[in-house]
Amino acid sequence: MKIVNILESTRPIKSDIRNAYIDFSKMTLSLVAVVTDVVRDGKPVIGYGFNSNGRYGQGALMRERFIPRVLEADPASLLDETGENLDPHKVWARMMINEKPGGHGERSVAVGTIDMAVWDAVAKIAGKPLYQLLAERYGNGTPNPRVFVYAAGGYYYPGKGLDGLRAEMESYLARGYSVVKMKIGGATLAEDCERIESVLKILGPGQQLAVDANGRFDLKTAIDYGKALSQYPLFWYEEAGDPLDYELQARLGEVYTGPMATGENLFSMQDARNLIRHGGMHKDRDWLQFDCALSYGLVEYLRTLDMLKEHGWSPSRCIPHGGHQMSLAIAAGLGLGGNESYPDLFQPYGGFPDGVKVVDGHVTLPPLPGIGFEGKSDLIREMRALAV
Numbered sequence: 001m002k003i004v005n006i007l008e009s010t011r012p013i014k015s016d017i018r019n020a021y022i023d024f025s026k027m028t029l030s031l032v033a034v035v036t037d038v039v040r041d042g043k044p045v046i047g048y049g050f051n052s053n054g055r056y057g058q059g060a061l062m063r064e065r066f067i068p069r070v071l072e073a074d075p076a077s078l079l080d081e082t083g084e085n086l087d088p089h090k091v092w093a094r095m096m097i098n099e100k101p102g103g104h105g106e107r108s109v110a111v112g113t114i115d116m117a118v119w120d121a122v123a124k125i126a127g128k129p130l131y132q133l134l135a136e137r138y139g140n141g142t143p144n145p146r147v148f149v150y151a152a153g154g155y156y157y158p159g160k161g162l163d164g165l166r167a168e169m170e171s172y173l174a175r176g177y178s179v180v181k182m183k184i185g186g187a188t189l190a191e192d193c194e195r196i197e198s199v200l201k202i203l204g205p206g207q208q209l210a211v212d213a214n215g216r217f218d219l220k221t222a223i224d225y226g227k228a229l230s231q232y233p234l235f236w237y238e239e240a241g242d243p244l245d246y247e248l249q250a251r252l253g254e255v256y257t258g259p260m261a262t263g264e265n266l267f268s269m270q271d272a273r274n275l276i277r278h279g280g281m282h283k284d285r286d287w288l289q290f291d292c293a294l295s296y297g298l299v300e301y302l303r304t305l306d307m308l309k310e311h312g313w314s315p316s317r318c319i320p321h322g323g324h325q326m327s328l329a330i331a332a333g334l335g336l337g338g339n340e341s342y343p344d345l346f347q348p349y350g351g352f353p354d355g356v357k358v359v360d361g362h363v364t365l366p367p368l369p370g371i372g373f374e375g376k377s378d379l380i381r382e383m384r385a386l387a388v
């Protein structure tokens with residue numbers, strides 16, 4: 001078997017929302033198709049992937065370096081020991097030839113997006129859900145398709161006041177979510193406290209609020225917020241400072257006693273390891289949000305999970321950023337703590353297969369071959385427009 005083509009298309013996912021750092025008025029993503037010559041049900045197997053919001057499409061890098069490297073390789077050099085399927089680790093190594101270590105920027109997004117499509121193809125060729133394949137190869141053999149998900153939103157939006165924020169959060173709770181997340185750091189501390197309190201008032205028993213500063217704060221502001229936030233029973237306080245400022249995270253962790261979360265902007269195992277080594281994160285209460293779609297894909301994420309294990313961290317402390325089905329599959333297959341979800345944003349890319357409902361803050365994944373994109377009609381329509 002072989003990969004016959006890899007296609008990329010850059011798609012808009014723009015909206016009027018704003019977090020503490022960026023607006024999304026020009027946001028794009030890359031949609032990728034890895035076309036194979038394997039035939040299932042009379043059709044060629046195609047793996048699909050896309051990168052999460054926040055880092056823009058990466059078509060130029062893919063077309064210049066990563067796609068030609070894969071297509072120019074001896075096809076046999078990319079296969080697993082059966083010779084009948086791709087080995088994602090070999091495809092990954094091929095993409096990364098002649099790439100120096102360090103400096104994990106946009107390249108990690110380009111590779112992560114193609115890697116997602118490769119895993120989708122591999123699981124489809126194997127004829128099983130990716131979560132099943134992952135549990136068998138790297139987990140305890142038995143996946144748990146019931147995955148915790150939380151609703152992310154609460155962005156700053158023109159003309160959106162406290163009523164609008166509350167209505168948004170109420171609608172997530174009405175859809176079955178038990179944890180909702182909102183942005184902070186794009187207003188004053190006093191205004192953000194007012195916004196937080198207005199949402200806390202609508203929460204019932206078993207429901208919680210998380211807040212996300214998107215890396216906006218310097219040390220003093222992070223700690224000022226930390227002191228103010230300590231009065232609230234938050235699910236977590238996310239990305240207080242610059243993602244690479246491990247010292248800031250560690251200092252914050254000395255004064256903020258609630259759970260902290262970070263990691264969505266760490267794009268390699270080595271960066272994640274620096275967080276674990278130097279960021280003062282607590283393995284009994286804090287959360288890790290590394291997102292494979294932005295950080296060299298699942299091949300690298302497996303290295304990150306190994307690194308975490310060596311440092312005594314459970315995969316159940318990981319709740320990835322990004323709201324995509326790839327992380328849902330990893331969560332179900334390898335026992336992550338859950339996944340992010342954006343109920344009303346970045347469609348049709350995020351979300352769940354059609355008919356999947358959130359019940360008590362959890363979804364149950366259907367047994368679709370691959371990552372499960374074929375079960376989401378609006379998404380698979382876009383994917384098939386790229387390659388069918």
Ligand SMILES: O=C([O-])CC(=O)C(=O)O
Pocket residue numbers: 019053054152212214264321322340
């Ligand atoms: O607003 C964003 O860039 C997305 C984000 O941080 C999140 O989902 O946690």
Ligand SMILES: [Mg+2]
Pocket residue numbers: 212214238239264321
């Ligand atoms: Mg975030």
